[in-house]
Amino acid sequence: MARVRVAMFVTCLVDLMRPRIGFAALKLLENAGCEVIVPDTQTCCGQPAWNSGDAPGAVALAKKTIAEFEGFEYVVVPSGSCGEHIRVEYPRLFAGEPDWRDRATALASRTYELTDFLVTVLKVDSVPGDYEGTVTYHDSCSGLRGLGIKQQPRALLAKVKGVSLKEMNGCEECCGFGGTFSIKFGEVSAAIAERKCDNVLASGAQAVVGGDLGCLLNIEGKLRRMGDETTQVLHVAEVLAGRT
Amino acid sequence: MEIKSMHFKANASAKLADVVLQGNLKNAKGKFVTKRAQAIKDLDDFEGTRDAAEAIRNKVIDNLDLWLERFEQKAMDTGATVLWAKDGAEVCRLVTEIAKKHGVKKVTKSKSMLSEEAGLNQALEAAGIQPVETDLGEYILQVDNNEPPSHIIAPAVHKSLDDVADLFHKVHGTPRKTEIPALTREAREVLRGHFLSAEMGLSGGNFLVAETGSVALVTNEGNGRMVTTMPKVHVVITGIEKVIPTLEDLSTLMRLLPRSATGQPISNYFSILTGVKKPAEHDGPEHLYFVLVDSGRADVVGTDFHAILRCIRCGACMNHCPVYQTIGGHAYGWVYPGPMGSVLTPLYAGMENSIDLPHAATLCNQCGVVCPVKIPLPDLLRKLREKQTERGLRPITERIGLRVWAWVAQRPKLYALGASVGARYLKWLAGDTDRIRLLPTAPEWTLGRDFPAPQGKTFRELYAARRSATPRT
């Protein structure tokens, strides 16, 4: 069988903050037999502009991203939030531009969040990672309610040697990040994060794992401010891939 | 009601610091969310019922003028009088006129959010007519210096048992009671006299049934029945969007409304009121008036925000909203809090009065998935943000910032450079630690939490380095 050709959309936050998540995703895809291309002109999918009321900015960035990625068989994104923006919102951005709407729809249908791609498309039966300990999973809002990402990461974590999953209360509740919400309403955002962190701590897990770096930065920042120095905050790709 | 939504941010900070309120909110959240989750389980096809409810509401609002005419005709056929009010001032004028015409001195009210919108109690008092709120929650607020409600179905949800015990002790002059049943009994006894002596009852309307010209009222306490049964005049105040086609549609919506609101399979009392008392009847009003209120609704018809007119006022969106759960309803500054309020307030009370509200949401879509009539609340909030930007209502720094960001992000080389500099700057801020305690570029973030340190180089830098080190075949 020919190797599946996958383009990876790294996302701004992974690029800026946690390159190791990008490399973990890369390893997972390559381990599963994919040929992975990382188009080097990629920047931002435009979600922050769209969510901030800047429709022209969002449309311009969507066009750029569509043009860069539409030539690939699949596009994989290690983020439910950016994934949801491309998969769900892109086709809706072009109500008045049928050509672009069709291109957006075509790209959307080939774009997957990382864990969804590994489970639904590649149907992987093993992952390289090992992690000795208990983890709890935070379901990010866009992935969960926008893309239906719920069982996929759990199914994959179940294949990691040594891991046991301990669900926390309110795992589907928002962590309070909300993109620019976190810096416009910092106090409210941090107060919501505190509830999430209380649940993380109450679960007794050694690590909280999630699929969206925005949420993870929020949770880690709050845990540390609350004085918790031990709970690890990890992207699911890091756990699945092991050390890269 | 006075609009205070422009002070959202300051109000939110104050609510976060209010220890008592925080405890009350935590208590309420668990009950609403858990009970709803339980209650929807007995519907075999909850999602199908939501689809049906959405279709029912769309059917009407997509031809709202025709349905309103139809309802008006049927209601008049039953002997009711139908009046129309453009705004709150007209609501106050019409209701005061009705009261004067019938020599009314006292009005008992069951809960009506529209009368809050209009500031009706103040207008009645100014005309020498005594308004008495009879929903327990609304009553508690009225006797506490007319405090505004903080939730559309549980108006006093922000108050604790202790708050109510102190309040009743003070205003009733009775020994302080600390048991909820005793406090409820005390309010019952005070209000029973009002129910029997008021000449006019005033209610909202959960639905107006076009088939029969009826108003449907959902209550648990029985106060809705009291104010529509005992006084000789009954005035219904509702928004023009509340019409539904048939009694069967009422049944479908009733499978969702109480479950979504309070987690009950059905409310205690569900009354469908049609016309006036017949000559030989022992009870019921001799006069029935409908005041159909616009107050901004007509101008929403056919716009990008049309879907909000489906709203059946269950409160599920706020019960499930992480922001509402954290700050309560008062911070929103007008009649309707939470996600539906953050859509309605800009539309009904002015976009310029509520700059923050559409942004005061994480867009987590918890509201959208629980809404019984499937209003895409996050989409509407996002659309409002767009309108604000178009009208230049957002701060200039934000508008410029967004434009610069989009401009740079369309230029990959410049963007890559910016990201490299940014990663190093943040790393430098963190020093030899793994976190930043104060983020000068986004100080709001570090008000209540740290900002984790970046690795220091961008993915694209590391990826390029790796590729040049291990050339691929």
Add this chain to the structure above:
Amino acid sequence: MSSREDILGRVRAGLHRDATNAAAGRAEMAAALASRSHGPKPAIDSSPQALLERFRVKSEQQSSSVDVVTAESAVPAAVDRYLTAMKLPKSAVAWPSLTALDWAAAGLNVEGRGARDADLVGITGCFCAVAETGTLMLCSSPDTPAAISLLPETHIAIVRASRILPYMEDAWALARKELGSLPRAVNFISGPSRTGDIEQTIVLGAHGPYRVHLVIVAD
């Protein structure tokens, strides 16, 4: 311009109303009113025994108490049993339509009239009952005053088992068939009045009855 015309005018403008879409809209409206289509309903076993059982269970879940008798003539004695057990007074106001029952033989002083504030016990029948939710449907009329199920602290309702229907939709169909048009007040009642307005803690007996007792006649 009147407010009515102003409001309707702006609604019409928002909908881009013209003669063509008005005709289409009216046709849709007529179709909706004629079809009276139902939404999805939870599955219910509609055998008479199952309906009675479901009605009983759902009523009890709403904090009503339930007694079953085999004939209407046994109702006064059942009411007396309940009042005795609850240590409630033996005087009651009842729907005028119920005065034919021999209340005096059971030692009860029952008056058929409208309700007064001082009445402590109110006895009613019901137009029908809904098994889905354990709900009574009461229709107002000179013989069936609405306030009797509202003002007294205790509400006793007589329910004929043959009038227990699966769904509220069935109740509407029955009302159209038997009454033609709706009475002034249709009251669906599901247990005693209650409030959760103080700390979301449910308390029975807000403004209406503290207790609802159902006497089902298995006819």
